[in-house]
Amino acid sequence: MAEEQPLADPARVQAALARLVAEEPMFAVGEAEIRGVVYRVFKNAPPSLVGLFLFGLQYGEKDFLLYEDERVSHAELWRRACRLAHALRAELGVKQGDRVALAMRNYPEWCAAYMAVISLGAVVVPLNAWWKGDELRFGLEDSEAKIVIADDRRLDYIRPFKDELGLTLILARGGAEGADYEYEALLAASENTAPPQADIEPDDDFCIVYTSGSTGRAKGAILTHRGAISTLMSWALLAAAIKEARDGISPLGDNPGVLLGIPLFHVTGSHSIFMLSWLIGRRVAMMRKWDPKRAVELINEHQLTNFIGVPSQSYELVEAAGDTPMPSLVDIGSGGAKRPPEHVRLLKEKFPNANPSSGYGLTETNAAGCVISLDDYRKRPDSTGRPLPPLTDVKIMTEAGEAGTGETGEVWIRSAANFRGYLNLPEETERAITPDGWFRTGDLGRMDEEGFVYIVDRIKDLIIRGGENISCLEVEGRAYEHPDVAEAAVFSVPDETLGERVGLAVYPKNGRALDPAALRDFMAERLAGFKVPERIWLSPQPLPRLGTEKFDKRLVRAIALQHPPALKA
Template sequence: MSGKSNPLADAPPLELQTLIEAAMKLVGTDPQFAITEAEIRGNKYRVFANAPRHLRTIFADSAKFGDQDFLIFKGERLSFAETWSRVCRFAHALENELGVKKGDYVALAMRNYPEWCIAYMAIISLGAVVVPLNAWWKADELEYGLRDSGAKIVIADARRLEYLKPLHEKMGLTLILAREEGEGADFRYEDLLAGSSNTEEPQVDIDPEDDFSLVYTSGSTGQPKGVVLTHRGAVSTLWSWWFVVNTLTLARDGISPMGENPGILLAVPLFHVTGSHSIFMMSMIIGRRLAMIYRWDAKDAARIIREESLTNFVGVPSQSYELTQSVDPGEVPTLMDIGSGGAKRPPDHVKKLKEKFHNANPSSGYGLSETNAIGCVISQNFYQERPDSTGRPVPPVTDIKIVKDGKDVARGEVGEIWIRSPANFRGYHNLPEETAKALTPDGWFRTGDLGRMDEQDFVYIVDRIKDMIIRGGENVSCLEVENRAYEHDGVAEAAVFSVPDDKLGERVGLVVYPKDGAQLHPAELRAFINEELADFKTPERIWISPSPLPRLGTAKFDKITVRKIALEHPPALAI
């Protein structure tokens, strides 16, 4: 594809009415997008009448792309057909050698590798529940995830294996080492795969409402919560995005926003729904090549995009911004779409992206782990005209409304964003009270994000209710970091809050008040916190308060005042 081969680069603005009419035509005339009604957990929802019943069908159907490249990692290439063959072989190995059966929990603890993708699909294809653990977690965090989920089998890379070995006997784990060299595992992924020759699709019966994944997300409650996702939920998300692709293609007279030879860079972790859903699993529906980058580096990312002629990029806002700083105009001419997920993209980035990558259109989406990543989407001229919007509700089975004090607010007014769709999660694992707080009896998910909706249904996020920081797309619970700070002998009071940052959106800030007579050294305190918490949760700005922290009438810390005062003064430590 040449630098001028993207016909959408200079296409006239798309009218909203044209897009709406294309969507209505698809629903009415294309059987794959026909809508019906189904009862899910006691509530009626609009659902796709003819979508696959479960994810294994989507995985198996991807084999129709045959010898086309699918997974690309460094010098390795796996076709769609070969990938599905390995998925089946590994699934049968898990079943025959380790006794994995429907409903079992099997964890993944590794960085982005082709083996992650194959193991993920194999576990799901058996009707088991995959538990993608955060690869940045350390030993205590990994132990928490395994204890909470009950997963006894873990497929890990060498670094995670080192964290897990002390838990091997204590928790009765079965450890499978993938790709890398290491000691202490019960099995090697490569050996299990080599010893299995059955390439037939597993025949385990899977119901649309069966669980397929337990994803951990940090919220305001301290410990990460396990989000229980069902097959119907994920399929509803993937089919909705497929509907959007087809709607845009129809509205643009047959020109697909994915390009003629679609390819995407995987630059975000697969253990988040942005990586697993919008990049990885969506690629199987589109027939899109998936090029993996070993470690994020903007120059290296540009090289891979150029060498592989990739058409799509999805990353956290800081990554797309770093691309603008690292490449020259015209250096990645095949790029058609630069998507953003995991955090809100600063509005001025949209203009800078379009200026630097003339052939590409910036786009953005809004979704959460609890919604299988679906919510809003915005792209093409709509995003350039409204760079502060997160888009309109993804059609045709997702509803969004703005609520304040239990009532829908008028257009333009700020309230909490609520989402309702068949993609919503079943609940928080072993947390019925938290589930009841998050899901209304009639099926609406309270996101904890504050926003408004305009007359044309475009949603704008303005704040959030949760005591949480989003650092480069990673959710950080303020309470979890505070709890760790209080374990230090010298800390009397601690308050964690977000620090604005041009690159990552937000960084983790901490104000502490020492105990009487204690001498707190910020660098030592940070190292202490980092011993137990992942790097992305560890405070990067630390202030030592000379006086007790201000409190509200409820005796809680007045975090608004704490944050305001702190940001007016230089921190004692800045990383």
């Protein structure tokens, strides 16, 4: 059973970071010009992700992927990746720079195919596994990927337009009809387990990830090898510094294991869980799809030490666990959205042996941004942390220039981890990336005197009620403090007089009756009058989500506005 994790003196962590950067060649920092802008970089980093893949081979035959009754070691996964890479080159003619799409749920085949495509110097396009026909068609047309490695469900969606788009389909798992190749047959066709020869440069593209599309059609963010390496090595450095500051106690546990309960097509899944785990020798227990009760079972079955998910998942984990302890957990991380402060307290109360942590990053930054954990997070549960050392810079910008301490503005991030641009969208790229290399996130935030960042809201998610700006996140945070609220989403309701009013959709905890008037009164105790929801909908089922497990606010709002609210103030 894990003992309660000791905290780390922030000054000791900073000292450890400085020592590691100064004394460990792997983490030495220099400068490089990237697309005309000079950035801080890890000067001894491998030129491509293949170098990090080879680094992970030190763990040999140790179990890496755990999926149902399957066990795949580091060495075996790399053997499969290399064999598939050689087959893709020999049988299908895949060459450097080609785009190859993945369209499947979380399976070991996804990981092997991802590594195989990257090792060829080709560009992997992980498509959203929640997409259906029209959406998958858009992604394939937009990315111009002609080879698709898919599971049976996705292959069925793609088959109707296969010939029209000139696609070659590889069936990775299941029994669908219409595939040109079987994944296992391609593996069998190649016995070559050596890395394929490819001359990959640090700033070559490796991946196109489509944003979740919660505010419109998805955009393809073009990520580079150096961008992903910058993030992965920064996380590894920070973990090493925390371990040193805690006298050898790792934040990952003695026998690290993490639950993969979010999709691999999202950077939290591919980067924070899959690739980071490969780099540090952490076992990954895979879930094909999220199921909180099964998550509790897997954590205890495999004695997992880490959990990473969007905030709603960590909350559902608490609910699903009930009285079942999960003593092996030492860290419960979140990303992809802001965790309500009330959840930080609940998590620590429920899992006293574990420490909640959080990260802030975006698809466009290879998930790099800010991090917070341990005592810092307990003291500041509404913060997303300080910029990820040693390469990431964050500032808050207003129309008048850089914001003062505590002033709200747009969050800008500058790092070698930043994306190259949006695929086929030069105007969007120009709006998003400044000439001196800052990425304009579209998030509103503020920074305190100690450099901690607080996300206020998405710029497009602000409600402007009679000239007053209202943060949806703030109102949601108050809703989550109510003991009967399981899920909450705040959105704007059109209004002829005020322009917009505050709408709230809530899903009650199982078996509990929720009185909308009492909920509104509860929220009014802590919120200014103009922020209190004036329209409340009670959802009979969990709120709809995107493939990333974040709430689909656009759909929540659309459904709500088609029905009368349970409360109209």
